Amino acid sequence: MLHIQMSFSVAGEEDFFLEEKRFKQYCEEFIKHSQKIGDGWEWRTSKDFADGYLSKTHFQITKRSVPPDLKEKNNDNIEQMLFMHVEESLDDSQVDGVCATAEAIRYEYHVLYSSSYRVPVLYFRACFLDGRPLTLDEIWKSVHACYQARLLEGPWDTITQQEHPLLGQPFFVLHPCRTNEFMSSVLISSRKENRHTNYITSWLSIVGPVVGLNLSLSYAKLASEQNTDADLIDRPLS
Amino acid sequence: MAEAGELLPVSPQSEGRREGGEDTQEGGAAAGTADPAPPSAGSPGTEEPAGDTKKKIDVLLKAVGDTPIMKTKKWAVERTRTIQGLVDFIKKFLKLMASEQLFIYVNQSFAPSPDQEVGTLYECFGSDGKLVLHYCKTQAWG
Secondary structure (H helix, E strand, C coil): CCCHHHHEECCCCCCCEECHHHHHHHHHHHHHHHHHHCCCCEEEECCCCCCEEEEEEEEEEECCCCCHHHHCCCCCCHHHHHHHHHHHCCCHHHHHHCCCCCEEEEEEEEEEEECCCCEEEEEEEEEECCCCECCHHHHHHHCCHHHHHHHHHCHHHHEEEEECCCCCCEEEEECCCCHHHHHHHHHHHHHHCCCCCCHHHHHHHHHHHHHCCCCCCHHHHHHHCCCCHHHHHHCCCC | CCCCCCCCCCCCCCCCCCCCCCCCCCCCCCCCCCCCCCCCCCCCCCCCCCCCCCCEEEEEEEECCCCCCCCCCEEEEECCCEHHHHHHHHHHHCCCCCCCCEEEEECCCECCCCCCEHHHHHHHHCECCEEEEEEEECCCCC
């Protein structure tokens, strides 16, 4: 069993940076669980096998469709626009055009290690079934409702487009500047109770939902399985 | 049916001020309120047993890090309440701004997705008749 202390360079009380080796170990543990539950995560390596990353692809259905002629008009609530459009024109052919059909989007998520930030970073890309990639604006709009207020304060601090460090293709990335901060809180807290915590699992459970990526609750139990005996003894049998 | 004294969605008495370190128990209310063991099958007409068949889940909220501590920590929450709903509630209680971020954890280290229901979380992570959730005011990106 690996000790938590080995994996972090504790420069100060709140520095819980992740070393690359530890990143790989957490990813390995993560993949093992993913294979057990079949939710599709894979480990991929760069051509020289020096770097690796987690990868997952899934499809999401949007709850609204954006007729091409409306997309450019307004950066605000698109659903409102659709509603207004329907009210204005009672012509059947126009109403058909704004019928709220579901549309499938293919999301591809990658978890890479950043040696400059010393934290994991979430990269992703998304495209419609016809291959058209989502624009940055569409990505911002697809951010879960509960994060929109914060997003609107600074969308450029949140998600931007960057070149994928290993693939060289354009990907969206969730800015990692605060990762060390919030992970430190989590780790300090769980450390007090002597819990083994998978950094990747915790981190991904926090940032994933922002961009439509949810982890099964069974990942939370992954951490508990590795609790020390002392913790187990304290839990009464039901 | 008897419920623990604090398990009511009362209106906030005061905003949560930092009480310095770990949360402390409120005045006198027993921490481990004994939930009666579910009666054996075949007790018709008795009270609803505590635990799984209650419509509301007993939730204990614990602050993490520098996050303000809520004066009232124990709440009876509808099973169908989502994490997002609970986040909104805590933010209002602590008078946080809409753009400030708050995250809720189970097992102190795992954040369920915003649409996850409290009832499901209780089934997976509840013990002693309650669900312990940690919450933390933090920025998730930038």
